[in-house]
Amino acid sequence: xxxxxxxxxxxxxxxxxxxxxxxxxxxxxxxxxxxxxxxxxxxxxxxxxxxxxxxxxxxxxxxxxxxxxxxxxxxxxxxxxxxxxxxxxxxxxxxxxxxxxxxxxxxxxxxxxxxxxxxxxxxxxxxxxxxxxxxxxxxxxxxxxxxxxxxxxxxxxxxx
Amino acid sequence: xxxxxxxxxxxxxxxxxxxxxxxxxxxxxxxxxxxxxxxxxxxxxxxxxxxxxxxxxxxxxxxxxxxxxxxxxxxxxxxxxxxxxxxxxxxxxxxxxxxxxxxxxxxxxxxxxxxxxxxxxxxxxxxxxxxxxxxxxxxxxxxxxxxxxxxxxxxxxxxxxxxxxxxxxxxxxxxxxxxxxxxxxxxxxxxxxxxxxxxxxxxxxxxxxxxxxxxxxxxxxxxxxxxxxxxxxxxxxxxxxxxxxxxxxxxxxxxxxxxxxxxxxxxxxxxxxxxxxxxxxxxxxxxxxxxxxxxxxxxxxxxxxxxxxxxxxxxxxxxxxxxxxxxxxxxxxxxxxxxxxxxxxxxxxxxxxxxxxxxxxxxxxxxxxxxxxxxxxxxxxxxxxxxxxxxxxxxxxxxxxxxxxxxxxxxxxxxxxxxxxxxxxxxxxxxxxxxxxxxxxxxxxxxxxxxxxxxxxxxxxxxxxxxxxxxxxxxxxxxxxxxxxxxxxxxxxxxxxxxxxxxxxxxxxxxxxxxxxxxxxxxxxxxxxxxxxxxxxxxxxxxxxxxxxxxxxxxxxxxxxxxxxxxxxxxxxxxxxxxxxxxxxxxxxxxxxxxxxxxxxxxxxxxxxxxxxxxxxxxxxxxxxxxxxxxxxxxxxxxxxxxxxxxxxxxxxxxxxxxxxxxxxxxxxxxxxxxxxxxxxxxxxxxxxxxxxxxxxxxxxxxxxxxxxxxxxxxxxxxxxxxxxxxxxxxxxxxxxxxxxxxxxxxxxxxxxxxxxxxxxxxxxxxxxxxxxxxxxxxxxxxxxxxxxxxxxxxxxxxxxxxxxxxxxxxxxxxxxxxxxxxx
Numbered sequence: 008x009x010x011x012x013x014x015x016x017x018x019x020x021x022x023x024x025x026x027x028x029x030x031x032x033x034x035x036x037x038x039x040x041x042x043x044x045x046x047x048x049x050x051x052x053x054x055x056x057x058x059x060x061x062x063x064x065x066x067x068x069x070x071x072x073x074x075x076x077x078x079x080x081x082x083x084x085x086x087x088x089x090x091x092x093x094x095x096x097x098x099x100x101x102x103x104x105x106x107x108x109x110x111x112x113x114x115x116x117x118x119x120x121x122x123x124x125x126x127x128x129x130x131x132x133x134x135x136x137x138x139x140x141x142x143x144x145x146x147x148x149x150x151x152x153x154x155x156x157x158x159x160x161x162x163x164x165x166x167x
Numbered sequence: 168x169x170x171x172x173x174x175x176x177x178x179x180x181x182x183x184x185x186x187x188x189x190x191x192x193x194x195x196x197x198x199x200x201x202x203x204x205x206x207x208x209x210x211x212x213x214x215x216x217x218x219x220x221x222x223x224x225x226x227x228x229x230x231x232x233x234x235x236x237x238x239x240x241x242x243x244x245x246x247x248x249x250x251x252x253x254x255x256x257x258x259x260x261x262x263x264x265x266x267x268x269x270x271x272x273x274x275x276x277x278x279x280x281x282x283x284x285x286x287x288x289x290x291x292x293x294x295x296x297x298x299x300x301x302x303x304x305x306x307x308x309x310x311x312x313x314x315x316x317x318x319x320x321x322x323x324x325x326x327x328x329x330x331x332x333x334x335x336x337x338x339x340x341x342x343x344x345x346x347x348x349x350x351x352x353x354x355x356x357x358x359x360x361x362x363x364x365x366x367x368x369x370x371x372x373x374x375x376x377x378x379x380x381x382x383x384x385x386x387x388x389x390x391x392x393x394x395x396x397x398x399x400x401x402x403x404x405x406x407x408x409x410x411x412x413x414x415x416x417x418x419x420x421x422x423x424x425x426x427x428x429x430x431x432x433x434x435x436x437x438x439x440x441x442x443x444x445x446x447x448x449x450x451x452x453x454x455x456x457x458x459x460x461x462x463x464x465x466x467x468x469x470x471x472x473x474x475x476x477x478x479x480x481x482x483x484x485x486x487x488x489x490x491x492x493x494x495x496x497x498x499x500x501x502x503x504x505x506x507x508x509x510x511x512x513x514x515x516x517x518x519x520x521x522x523x524x525x526x527x528x529x530x531x532x533x534x535x536x537x538x539x540x541x542x543x544x545x546x547x548x549x550x551x552x553x554x555x556x557x558x559x560x561x562x563x564x565x566x567x568x569x570x571x572x573x574x575x576x577x578x579x580x581x582x583x584x585x586x587x588x589x590x591x592x593x594x595x596x597x598x599x600x601x602x603x604x605x606x607x608x609x610x611x612x613x614x615x616x617x618x619x620x621x622x623x624x625x626x627x628x629x630x631x632x633x634x635x636x637x638x639x640x641x642x643x644x645x646x647x648x649x650x651x652x653x654x655x656x657x658x659x660x661x662x663x664x665x666x667x668x669x670x671x672x673x674x675x676x677x678x679x680x681x682x683x684x685x686x687x688x689x690x691x692x693x694x695x696x697x698x699x700x701x702x703x704x705x706x707x708x709x710x711x712x713x714x715x716x717x718x719x720x721x722x723x724x725x726x727x728x729x730x731x732x733x734x735x736x737x738x739x740x741x742x743x744x745x746x747x748x749x750x751x752x753x754x755x756x757x758x759x760x761x762x763x764x765x766x767x768x769x770x771x772x773x774x775x776x777x778x779x780x781x782x783x784x785x786x787x788x789x790x791x792x793x794x795x796x797x798x799x800x801x802x803x804x805x806x807x808x809x810x811x812x813x814x815x816x817x818x819x820x821x822x823x824x825x826x827x828x829x830x831x832x833x834x835x836x837x838x839x840x841x842x843x844x845x846x847x848x849x850x851x852x853x854x855x856x857x858x859x860x861x862x863x864x865x866x867x868x869x870x871x872x873x874x875x876x877x878x879x880x881x882x883x884x885x886x887x888x889x890x891x892x893x894x895x896x897x898x899x900x901x902x903x904x905x906x907x908x909x910x911x912x913x914x915x916x917x918x919x920x921x922x923x924x925x926x927x928x929x930x931x932x933x934x935x936x937x938x939x940x941x942x943x944x945x946x947x948x949x950x951x952x953x954x955x956x957x958x959x960x961x962x963x964x965x966x967x968x969x970x971x972x973x974x975x976x977x978x979x980x981x982x983x984x985x986x987x988x989x990x991x
Contacts, residue, residue, distance in 0.1 A: 048523065055497060055523040075606040104492030105455070107521060107561075138522035141487075141494040143417065143455040144664035145518070145614065147586055147603045148549035148561065 036123035036163065038068040041091060042078045045109035046101040047137030060084045060135055061098075064109050065124070065157075077149070078111060081126065081157045084135055090162060091120050102139035108149025109139070125161040133158060195277070197334060197350045198341040206334075209284065211257055212276040213249045214242075216288040221245075221269055229267075233260060246288055248276060271329050285353040290316070291325050291337045293349035303345065311336050317829060318817035324352065362401040364467045364474040366425075368656060371617050372397075372473055373579055374462075374598040374669055384658040385615050387601075389579030393700070394598065395669065396721035397476055400676060403724045405467065406477035407679040407798035412463050412671055413512035415503055416456030416519065417492070418449035419484035423457065424652050425465045425472040425619050432483040434510055439503045440489045447484040453492055454626035456484060458660040459518050461619030462668035463675065472656045473617050476672025476720065480679065483512050488519075497525035504531035508538050513678055516671040517544040518664035520561030529566055536570045539685040541674045543572045545667035546593055548586040554607055558588035565592045570686030572674070572693065575714060576600075576666040581700035583712045585609055587663060593714035594690060595697050597669035600661030614661025618668075622655035673720045680727045681755060681794040696722035727752070732792055732803040736836035738780045739808065739882035743768050745777040746803060748792045755794040762788035764807040780807045785885060787834040809885035810839035810878045819893040823978070825864040828890060830876040832859075837885075839878035845887070847873040865894045901976050907988035908964055914940070914976070914985075915959040939977040942987065944970065964989055 043064035049056045063086045064079035072078055100110035111117065129135075134156055142148070196203040217226065230237050230249065238250040251257050264270045272289040279285065291313070295304055308315065308325065313336065317324035327333050333351040341349040369375070371382040373389050375397035381388040411432055418438070422428050435445040442450060449456055460482045467478035485503050487495050494500065507515060515535055535542050544566075550558025559565075564573040575593040576584035578601035583589070585602040602612035620626040674689050684692075697716030699705045709715045734746035751757050751774060759776040761767060764784035770776040776790060785808035793800030816828035832839040844856045850867040863874065872894060875887040900917040916938075940962060942951040950967055962974075964987070972987045 050523040053523055055521060055525045057496070072606065076604075077606060099491070101491065101493040104488055104494065141500070141519045141521045143488070143492075143519045144545040144548055144561075144667065145455055145458065145660055145662045146548065147605050147608070147662070148520075148547050148558075150549060150551070150556070151522075 036125055036161070039080075039122055039124055040066045040078075040118060041086070041112075041120035041122060042066045042117055043109040043111035044093075044097060044100050045082075045103075045139055047084070047135065047139055050136040050138055055138060055140075060137060062109065062137075064111065064154075065122075065126075077108065078117065079109070079154060081155050082109070082151075083126070083157050083159050085157075085159045087159075087162065091122075091164070093120070102142075103149070104140070104142050105146040106149040107139045107142035108151070121164070123163040124159055126157040126159045129156045129158050195334070196338075198338060198348070199350060204279070206277040206279065206285070209276040209278055211251050211254060213251075213257060213261060214274045214276050214286050214288065215247050215249055215264065216271045216273075217245045217247070217269055218271050219245065226269060230260075233263070242286060245271075246286070248286070265330060272327065272331065272333065274333060277334075287333050287351040287353060289327050289331075289333060290352040291327065291333055291340070291349060292352050293323055293325065293337070293340060294347040295323075295345055296347055299345045307340065307343065307345065311339070317815070317827065362398050362405075364398075364478075365470050366465075366467060366472055366474045367470065368473045368617050371658065374616065374665075375474065375476065377579065377598075382615070385611070385613055387579060387615065390581060393577070393579060393581035393717075395476070395673065395717075396719050397474075399721035400673075400724045401467075401478075403721075403728065403801065404479075404676050404679050404799040406464070406480035406675050407682075408479055408481055409798060410477070410480040410514070410675050410679050410682070411483050411512045412460075412477070412480055412514040412516055412675050413483040413485055413507035414456055414460045414463070414516045414518075415485045415487050415500075415507065416459055416516070417453040417488040418447045418456045418486040419460045419482060420457055420619075420621055421446075421448050423461075423619055424622065424655050425469070426457075426460060426475075426482065427466070430464065430466060430481050431460075432481055432510070434483065434506075437484065437506065438486040439499045439506075440486045440495050442486075442490065447486040449486075449621055449626075450490040452621070452625050452627070453488060453490070454621050454657065455488075455518070455664065456486070457621060458618040458627065458657065459516055459664060459668040459671075460484065461656075462616070462660070462665060463516065463672040465619055471652070472619060476669060477675035477679070480672075480675040483507060483510065494519075497527045500525070501527035501531035504528070504535055508535045508540050512540060513682070514541045514543065514671050514674050516668055517542065517563060518667040520545060520547045520564055522561060524562040524566065528563055529568065532563055532566060532571060533568055536568055536686050539683075541572065541671075541678065541684075541686040541689050542568075542570065543574060543667055543671045543674060545663035546573055546575045546588050546590070548576075548603075548662045550586050550588045551607055552583065552585050552589070553609055557590070558586070560588050560590045560592040565590075570690060572670060572686065572690050573714070574663060574667045574670045575712075576663045577700065577713065577717045581698075581717060583701055583703075584663075584666075585612070587666075587712075589711045591711055593711060595670065595693050595714045595716065595718050597666035597673075597718045599663065599665040599669075603661070614659045614665075616660040616665045617656065617658050618660045618665075620655055620657035622653065624654060626654070626657065627659045628654050628657040670718055673718055673723055676720060676724050677727045679799045680724060680797050681752065682797050683755075683795045684727070692723050692726050693718055696726050698722075728792075728794065728801045729755075730792070730801045732790070732801050734790075734803065734805075736805050737838050737880060737882065738765065738778065738788065738805050740780045740782050740784075743777050743779045745770070745775050746790050746792075748774045748776070748801070751792075751794060756796075758793045758796055758800070760791045760793065760800075762790075762807070764788045765790070780882065784808045785811050785882075804834075804836070806834050806836035806838070806880075809883040810837035810880050811885055812839065812842075812876050812878055812888040814874055814876045814888045814890035816874060816890050817892060819895065820865060821895050822865050822867065825862050826892070827860055827862050828874050828876070829860045830878065830888065832878065837878075838880040839885070841879040843877050843884075845875040847875060867894075901983055901985055903974060903985050903987055906986075907990040909989065909991045910963070910965045911961050912964055912974075912987065913959055913961050914938075914955075914974070916957075939975075941975040941977070942967070943973045943975060945973070965991075 045062045047060045049058040062084050065081040066078045067080045070080050195206045240248045261273050274287045277285045312328040313325040316326045337349045337351050377389045377394035379391040437447040438444050464480050464482050465473045465475035467474040487503050544564035546564045547561035573592050573594045575596040576587040576599040577596040578584045600614045602609040604613050620628045694715035699716045701713050703710040703712045729750040729752050735744045738744045765778040768777040788805050788807040791800045791802045811833045812830040817826050842858050844854050844861040853864045855862040872892050874890040877885045877887045902915045937956045967989045974985045974987045976983045
């Protein structure tokens with residue numbers, strides 16, 4: 008009986024330790040959503056190349072852009088491969104051919120991919136110079152300069 | 168305090184009353200085809216019709232003395248548009264002019280909601296329904312005291328009484344239900360010759376013609392003349408079918424109702440994207456190619472949709488966007504450009520762009536320019552001027568190749584569009600929407616330019632606008648072609664894509680007039696004729712916001728042709744007439760053509776062209792000077808030979824009536840004079856010749872008279888023009904009873920028609936005559952006078968002394984005298 012009591016106390020301590028560590032850890036993360044994706048064509052000396060990079064759009068919690076036509080604050084090319092399980096059709100998205108901007112997810116899944124992340128701004132050397140192909144000029148051309156290209160240092164799927 | 172409260176109360180009541188008056192403002196409209204067409208009244212403006220014989224000089228002196236700010240513009244010899252500085256002065260002037268007995272009518276200047284001005288004076292055009300009797304017609308004219316001044320098979324024209332309101336009377340006439348139509352005679356007011364298309368959405372195409380009208384879908388209104396003057400340009404050219412504009416884009420719908428395949432060059436292998444390589448049609452909702460093609464060359468005057476800027480030129484659709492709206496490879500884009508050039512495209516419309524450049528595409532553009540193609544590229548939509556973001560010109564509009572025309576966007580007020588980049592690369596701007604509905608954009612602004620759409624529910628309309636902007640009722644043209652016509656147009660186009668297409672359309676007009684021009688030369692014309700709008704500081708003719716300014720199609724085509732042509736407008740067989748084409752552009756060859764009534768004498772390929780009229784010729788004609796064998800050129804309209812007239816008048820009538828007939832010269836230049844009128848057979852009737860009109864008094868019945876008229880000019884006497892009129896017989900007999908009489912006599916009118924094998928039977932009720940009754944004694948003294956109508960009427964005679972009298976019955980052309988004996 009005494010041994011059982013000791014075991015229970017130890018388990019309780021372990022659980023407390025784990026949870027307190029987890030909470031402390033998550034305090035350093037920002038909450039956000041993956042809201043869209045795009046395929047960028049790398050620019051080499053200003054010229055479009057055939058090399059492509061897959062980017063993702065991130066909308067931070069309580070962002071002023073939450074309800075805008077472009078729900079994103081940051082974009083990154085450093086989301087770990089297969090970290091989030093996107094439906095295959097998401098990878099067919101290349102870019103928005105009317106805006107030269109990203110393809111935002113449809114309403115049905117735009118709130119689905121919740122993440123906790125640590126990120127930093129890309130340094131000058133790290134910034135990837137890219138363009139999203141040709142687009143028609145009947146819609147506003149996407150203002151990439153209003154959004155920050157970031158390097159993701161750590162990312163977790165946010166617990167529901 | 169009590170006193171102040173009372174004043175406030177009174178002021179409040181006055182304000183409420185004035186508000187209520189405003190709310191009760193009378194609806195102003197005229198009737199057209201069972202519809203009320205709303206009219207607006209232009210402030211401070213009067214349309215004055217002066218009386219015949221007024222002293223113009225003194226009147227002008229009086230008006231100028233009335234107000235130093237007054238403006239007087241003579242529309243016609245008796246009609247002036249007068250503008251004063253306030254509504255109050257307008258009303259004062261109106262009263263004063265009437266009191267001076269100088270004017271016949273004073274009307275407001277009306278405008279349609281499009282801003283188009285309509286001048287009304289003292290005439291109404293109307294047509295009674297078929298079964299309305301002559302008696303009813305005359306009764307109505309009598310009620311409103313109007314006078315018939317012209318009758319024809321298709322309409323009548325009446326004159327309103329002095330001081331009356333033509334619009335009000337025309338509407339009252341129509342509201343009787345007796346009319347097919349009834350509206351004032353409107354005098355259109357154009358500053359320049361303009362061709363206004365009948366396409367139903369043309370009024371919304373503010374790019375082509377902006378009068379400040381309110382236009383759908385958002386109810387915005389622009390600024391007068393913030394447009395490209397397309398109707399004026401169309402007076403010179405609407406383009407040539409051999410000028411082909413390649414639209415490298417998302418594809419163009421096959422046999423679109425406003426752009427049929429006869430107006431497209433649809434080539435095998437022209438689809439460089441996914442799907443059938445021989446079919447350059449759009450897929451899904453991708454309507455951008457259609458939208459560009461419609462702005463450039465949608466069919467004009469087909470009563471459908473919109474009018475393209477170069478409506479006789481043709482579109483070559485080249486598809487370079489995949490079904491998921493991503494582009495094909497850069498090499499394939501380059502191949503598509505070369506394909507268009509090699510297949511005869513003269514203009515390349517590039518309403519797309521990217522942040523980076525592509526060597527393949529640059530090489531293809533250089534190839535196009537070297538082949539004398541005109542390359543027109545949209546600058547991009549990445550500025551946000553309301554947040555001081557100037558944006559940058561995208562590739563390939565920013566390419567460093569001479570001759571590529573880089574197009575930014577102006578808006579409905581001739582300001583820089585909020586998204587149009589400010590850059591040293593901008594060559595010119597063309598109208599488009601003001602902004603988009605997006606984060607940070609100007610609130611309440613959406614793409615609102617009109618073009619064609621994929622018919623049915625795909626395309627721009629209602630997708631993707633359905634979430635925010637379902638199609639307006641007006642955008643849903645009713646199904647008239649098995650559903651294909653439905654939703655085949657959109658009002659949701661915009662951006663520098665639209666501006667680019669506008670410039671491609673103008674370029675197509677320019678090269679229609681001179682096909683040997685290259686892209687740099689076309690750009691020079693566009694630059695030199697652009698309007699310096701927007702209030703920017705144009706240094707050496709340009710600024711980074713608007714380039715060389717907003718394009719003007721009319722000025723551009725005018726500058727392309729050089730000219731003008733000068734020469735006589737009336738051409739006879741002798742002497743010969745020489746036309747001069749001044750200022751043809753350097754290096755061009757002038758090719759003259761002429762209408763069939765003219766005989767060529769000399770001067771082909773020079774600036775001087777001599778012709779004469781064929782001996783048999785009479786009618787309208789023209790000479791045209793084209794540059795470098797272009798299908799289009801400067802046209803000069805003339806009249807050839809003696810004048811030709813068109814005679815109009817009533818087609819039937821009755822004896823003892825006088826009818827007016829009019830002889831209108833066909834064409835404005837025939838210089839007709841010395842009119843000769845003949846009635847055949849003449850019998851005992853009388854023709855009163857007043858030049859271009861004649862009154863004929865009919866006394867003898869006949870079932871088919873011919874009214875003939877001809878006139879002379881310096882070429883000779885023209886042929887007779889003929890009008891037929893049937894005159895029905897009509898006779899009246901009068902009787903008086905009792906006779907002798909003492910108190911009252913009754914005069915009875917017996918009406919009859921003499922038998923005529925073809926004349927229709929005359930019924931008494933067909934006539935509504937008035938009779939002037941006068942009673943004279945045997946010394947000629949008048950004792951009684953009155954006007955009566957009907958088949959019998961009574962006259963009081965109790966105050967006449969005993970004796971013999973004559974009762975004179977005046978029935979217009981016929982006067983009868985009856986003897987009356989008074990015996991008390």
